[in-house]
Amino acid sequence: GAVVSQHPSRVICKSGTSVKIECRSLDFQATTMFWYRQFPKQSLMLMATSNEGSKATYEQGVEKDKFLINHASLTLSTLTVTSAHPEDSSFYICSARGASRTDTQYFGPGTRLTVL
Amino acid sequence: TQLLEQSPQFLSIQEGENLTVYCNSSSVFSSLQWYRQEPGEGPVLLVTVVTGGEVKKLKRLTFQFGDARKDSSLHITAAQPGDTGLYLCAGHLTGGGNKLTFGTGTQLKVEL
Numbered sequence: 001g002a003v004v005s006q007h008p009s010r011v012i013c014k015s016g017t018s019v020k021i022e023c024r025s026l027d028f029q030a031t032t033m034f035w036y037r038q039f040p041k042q043s044l045m046l047m048a049t050s051n052e053g054s055k056a057t058y059e060q061g062v063e064k065d066k067f068l069i070n071h072a073s074l075t076l077s078t079l080t081v082t083s084a085h086p087e088d089s090s091f092y093i094c095s096a097r098g099a100s101r102t103d104t105q106y107f108g109p110g111t112r113l114t115v116l
Numbered sequence: 117t118q119l120l121e122q123s124p125q126f127l128s129i130q131e132g133e134n135l136t137v138y139c140n141s142s143s144v145f146s147s148l149q150w151y152r153q154e155p156g157e158g159p160v161l162l163v164t165v166v167t168g169g170e171v172k173k174l175k176r177l178t179f180q181f182g183d184a185r186k187d188s189s190l191h192i193t194a195a196q197p198g199d200t201g202l203y204l205c206a207g208h209l210t211g212g213g214n215k216l217t218f219g220t221g222t223q224l225k226v227e228l
Binding site: 004006032034041042043044045046049091093095102104105106107108109110112 | 147151156157158159160161164202204206214215216217218219220221223
């Protein structure tokens with residue numbers, strides 16, 4: 001099946017710094033990418049949806065100025081957590097899908113962010 | 117309010133037992149998927165069901181989509197320690213566009 005990678009897999013940063021997480025589709029063109037956040041022992045919560053070349057659509061309650069999403073190519077999307085704080089510590093997962101809504105959505109392995 | 121409620125939330129059983137996980141909603145889904153997730157990893161797709169009443173089998177796992185496409189179940193026969201993980205149902209709402217709505221999750225632990 002298709003592969004989606006994330007980098008880094010783990011990151012620890014100081015409060016107030018910004019962190020960038022990359023999500024790549026390795027063997028297909030990802031027209032749409034999704035970013036999720038997951039707290040321990042909980043389900044995935046959708047943060048935003050991005051289509052290549054367009055601005056991301058954020059879910060209610062997600063600050064677009066804090067979680068900057070860029071989807072400049074069909075194989076790469078980035079999530080930048082700006083001015084990170086301890087409460088931003090979480091597991092961030094991206095997923096990627098082709099052009100059709102019925103295409104399978106493939107998930108990345110996740111990035112564990114810890115803000116000290 | 118969570119659109120997809122899973123039950124039970126936690127389940128701890130012995131190896132060899134059978135179990136069923138339920139995924140319920142008051143909304144209609146055009147398709148529904150089941151994922152398994154291990155700690156520190158992304159969810160892995162197990163199955164997709166699209167037709168009301170559909171039953172799919174994957175070795176010891178049996179998935180069913182409700183006739184009205186509002187609910188689903190996952191039955192595991194003779195559970196093994198390797199089945200341990202977080203099981204998530206997720207679906208596309210009818211007319212809901214791009215979004216994949218995730219269920220609340222069921223944490224399964226299978227002990228020797």
